[in-house]
Amino acid sequence: MRKKIVAGNWKMNKTADEGLALVSEVVNMVSAEVTAPVTVVVCPPALYLTTFKSYLTGDKLALGAQNCHEKAAGAYTGEISAPMLKSVGVQYVILGHSERRQYFGETNAQLAEKVNIALENGLIPIFCCGESREMRETGDYVGFVKNQLTESLFHLSAEQMANVVIAYEPIWAIGTGLTASSAQAQDMHFALRQHLAGQFGDEVAQNTSILYGGSANAQNAQELFGQPDVDGGLIGGASLKSRDFLTVVKAA
Numbered sequence: 001m002r003k004k005i006v007a008g009n010w011k012m013n014k015t016a017d018e019g020l021a022l023v024s025e026v027v028n029m030v031s032a033e034v035t036a037p038v039t040v041v042v043c044p045p046a047l048y049l050t051t052f053k054s055y056l057t058g059d060k061l062a063l064g065a066q067n068c069h070e071k072a073a074g075a076y077t078g079e080i081s082a083p084m085l086k087s088v089g090v091q092y093v094i095l096g097h098s099e100r101r102q103y104f105g106e107t108n109a110q111l112a113e114k115v116n117i118a119l120e121n122g123l124i125p126i127f128c129c130g131e132s133r134e135m136r137e138t139g140d141y142v143g144f145v146k147n148q149l150t151e152s153l154f155h156l157s158a159e160q161m162a163n164v165v166i167a168y169e170p171i172w173a174i175g176t177g178l179t180a181s182s183a184q185a186q187d188m189h190f191a192l193r194q195h196l197a198g199q200f201g202d203e204v205a206q207n208t209s210i211l212y213g214g215s216a217n218a219q220n221a222q223e224l225f226g227q228p229d230v231d232g233g234l235i236g237g238a239s240l241k242s243r244d245f246l247t248v249v250k251a252a
């Protein structure tokens with residue numbers, strides 16, 4: 001059975017004190033109140049990864065980074081590599097978030113390299129994909145998102161793909177309060193799973209966790225996560241409040 005995962009992407013939020021308070025609350029609440037088999041991944045700003053590692057222990061709680069460089073080491077001022085993340089106990093890494101594609105010009109080809117280096121270093125990529133509002137309204141948005149997978153993931157072996165998590169995040173729903181309906185999410189997740197099956201076979205496709213992201217919150221998570229091909233969420237805003245995040249986690 002594929003894994004249920006709820007990952008909190010804090011983005012560029014929380015000072016050190018605020019972050020420690022939040023991660024402590026999340027750990028305490030998840031440990032005390034979550035009995036279902038769901039993995040909770042906390043993805044704080046990179047600065048806090050080392051400190052947070054000691055909080056995120058046990059099989060329910062994991063540590064994730066928000067990005068990594070495509071090279072293992074070198075003269076890349078300000079960047080952080082996959083081996084560095086691995087060396088401080090990071091387990092997951094978000095790759096290809098639309099904000100990185102938009103503000104830092106990340107391309108599908110570059111993301112293919114990031115996926116490679118993450119996998120080589122034993123990190124689980126949470127590979128983000130999703131269409132803009134314009135694409136949804138006027139274009140072949142399903143084809144566009146499938147192509148993001150094709151160009152960044154289809155060079156992998158089935159064995160490698162078995163260690164990748166996908167996050168479908170329609171850009172028009174991120175931070176806007178406009179959530180995809182559960183039917184819209186299910187349709188895209190189903191299409192992506194079929195696409196994976198065509199390349200990697202049914203077994204890999206059926207075992208790949210496909211998360212939904214985009215204004216998922218305490219109110220709508222249950223309906224979204226109730227869809228057969230939605231295996232949890234990549235949560236932004238609602239991951240910054242422990243009680244809201246817990247409600248989302250429980251919905252998975």
Ligand SMILES: O=C[C@H](O)COP(=O)(O)O
Nearest residue numbers: 009174175214215236237
């Ligand atoms: O990585 C998380 C997504 O960008 C969703 O963000 P949001 O929940 O604030 O819309």
